[in-house]
Amino acid sequence: SLIYGNALIFLFSSSTIFHCSCFHPTYRDSTLKHFLHRVDRAIIYIFICASYTPWLLLRPTPIISTIFSVVLVWTMGMLGITYQILYHEKYKWLETCFYVIVGVLPAIVVIDMTDHTGVFELAIGGLVFLCGIFFFKCDGIIPFAHSIWHCFVFFGAAIHYYAIYTYLLVPPLSQDQIYSRM
Numbered sequence: 164s165l166i167y168g169n170a171l172i173f174l175f176s177s178s179t180i181f182h183c184s185c186f187h188p189t190y191r192d193s194t195l196k197h198f199l200h201r202v203d204r205a206i207i208y209i210f211i212c213a214s215y216t217p218w219l220l221l222r223p224t225p226i227i228s229t230i231f232s233v234v235l236v237w238t239m240g241m242l243g244i245t246y247q248i249l250y251h252e253k254y255k256w257l258e259t260c261f262y263v264i265v266g267v268l269p270a271i272v273v274i275d276m277t278d279h280t281g282v283f284e285l286a287i288g289g290l291v292f293l294c295g296i297f298f299f300k301c302d303g304i305i306p307f308a309h310s311i312w313h314c315f316v317f318f319g320a321a322i323h324y325y326a327i328y329t330y331l332l333v334p335p336l337s338q339d340q341i342y343s344r345m
Contacts, residue, residue, distance in 0.1 A: 164221070164332055170206075170213030171320060177206045178313075201251050204258075205244045208265060212240035214323050215269045218285065221331045222276050232272045239265045259296060266292065281330025288322035291315055
């Protein structure tokens with residue numbers, strides 16, 4: 164959960180710094196702005212991996228499955244970051260597909276877990292991100308599409324935060340535990 168929390172902070176911080184540089188006249192077409200844009204996009208992969216990590220580490224699964232799943236998720240993320248460094252903005256649809264693959268493929272492992280509490284919220288958060296992609300791709304076509312995209316990111320992240328906090332950090336009480344406290 165510490166991994167997720169830090170990734171969430173890095174995601175919103177890097178995005179804020181990059182977007183502020185877009186409006187500052189000194190940095191509008193600078194190397195710094197291009198660097199910040201690459202960092203902003205690369206952090207998305209870290210955030211995706213960090214969104215799955217608490218579910219993979221804090222849920223009871225065989226140790227070999229856990230290790231394999233965590234390594235697979237983070238390897239996919241590192242490949243995404245490498246792609247972002249090498250081909251930033253060159254193949255935009257491929258870039259979007261890569262984000263979707265890295266974001267959706269690990270869900271197969273989570274769905275296969277025996278304890279499904281919180282997985283519904285995790286899926287809803289993921290669907291919010293996926294629906295937001297429409298606005299991300301319509302930037303410059305639909306007015307304020309990029310801002311709308313960021314609203315989807317905020318709400319998707321908020322749902323994931325809620326799910327991690329509620330189901331992994333402070334697991335819900337069972338019916339027996341509730342009645343025993345009365």
